[in-house]
Amino acid sequence: MKPQLVPGIFVTGTDTGIGKTYVTACIARMLRQRGVRVGVYKPVASGCVLHDGQWISEDAVTLWEAAGRLGSLEAVCPQRFAAPLAPPLAAAAEDRAVDPALLRSGLQYWLQRADLVLVEGAGGLMSPVTDNEFVADLAYDFGFPLLVVAANVLGVINQTLQTLITAATFRDGLDVAGIVLNQPNPARPDDLSVATNRSELARRCVPPILAELAWQAEEFEVSVAWETLARAGHPGT
Numbered sequence: 001m002k003p004q005l006v007p008g009i010f011v012t013g014t015d016t017g018i019g020k021t022y023v024t025a026c027i028a029r030m031l032r033q034r035g036v037r038v039g040v041y042k043p044v045a046s047g048c049v050l051h052d053g054q055w056i057s058e059d060a061v062t063l064w065e066a067a068g069r070l071g072s073l074e075a076v077c078p079q080r081f082a083a084p085l086a087p088p089l090a091a092a093a094e095d096r097a098v099d100p101a102l103l104r105s106g107l108q109y110w111l112q113r114a115d116l117v118l119v120e121g122a123g124g125l126m127s128p129v130t131d132n133e134f135v136a137d138l139a140y141d142f143g144f145p146l147l148v149v150a151a152n153v154l155g156v157i158n159q160t161l162q163t164l165i166t167a168a169t170f171r172d173g174l175d176v177a178g179i180v181l182n183q184p185n186p187a188r189p190d191d192l193s194v195a196t197n198r199s200e201l202a203r204r205c206v207p208p209i210l211a212e213l214a215w216q217a218e219e220f221e222v223s224v225a226w227e228t229l230a231r232a233g234h235p236g237t
Helices: 020-033 058-066 087-092 100-111 135-142 156-169 197-204
Strands: 007-013 038-041 049-051 054-056 116-124 146-151 176-182 209-213
Touching: 007 020, 007 135, 020 038, 020 058, 020 116, 020 146, 020 176, 020 209, 038 058, 038 100, 054 058, 058 116, 100 116, 100 135, 116 135, 146 156, 156 176, 156 197, 176 197, 197 209
Parallel strands: 007 116, 007 146, 038 116, 146 176, 176 209
Antiparallel strands: 049 054
């Protein structure tokens, strides 16, 4: 069967625990409201929980629910491991290994069912997904533009610029559609950077700051045409 050219966005982050899943779920809900069939794909997850005898990725459940339960939960995240470690280490703890072919072939399920696919990476671009590969390898092979999620806290300028440098220099470069500034926790009263991080990032980043998401907000403060940011990936994926 000839692969379908379905547009997508690859969501990555400047660090772990900065709200990639929360942001991705918000985007999925907005797209659904516009009548878009949204596929959500998280190629691999660790730190999974045992439920009814199966290891479940809570992030995958969040994404699947936000996308209206299109397709199967199993297909959202086909490789799941228990230990809260980088996927290759979590797999090794179970005498298993991450399957690099499945990381890529699992995307085809969504390309055959969705109008647009949101892929969420594990950690940041240079987080390992196999013994020899990083999240950036998947992003490169999928060919979707990157959406960088950054936490609105002290240090975000350095972390975001480092992520953008990595994207620009990895292989022959990864395209970045833009940045979402997220508030993953209540703002600390002593963190004065919260009020200036967005403007400072906008001055220093070439990709645009597309939107900001406040603490526990269910939608962005501005409307973003996510459909126009998405792009078809590589047909051989």
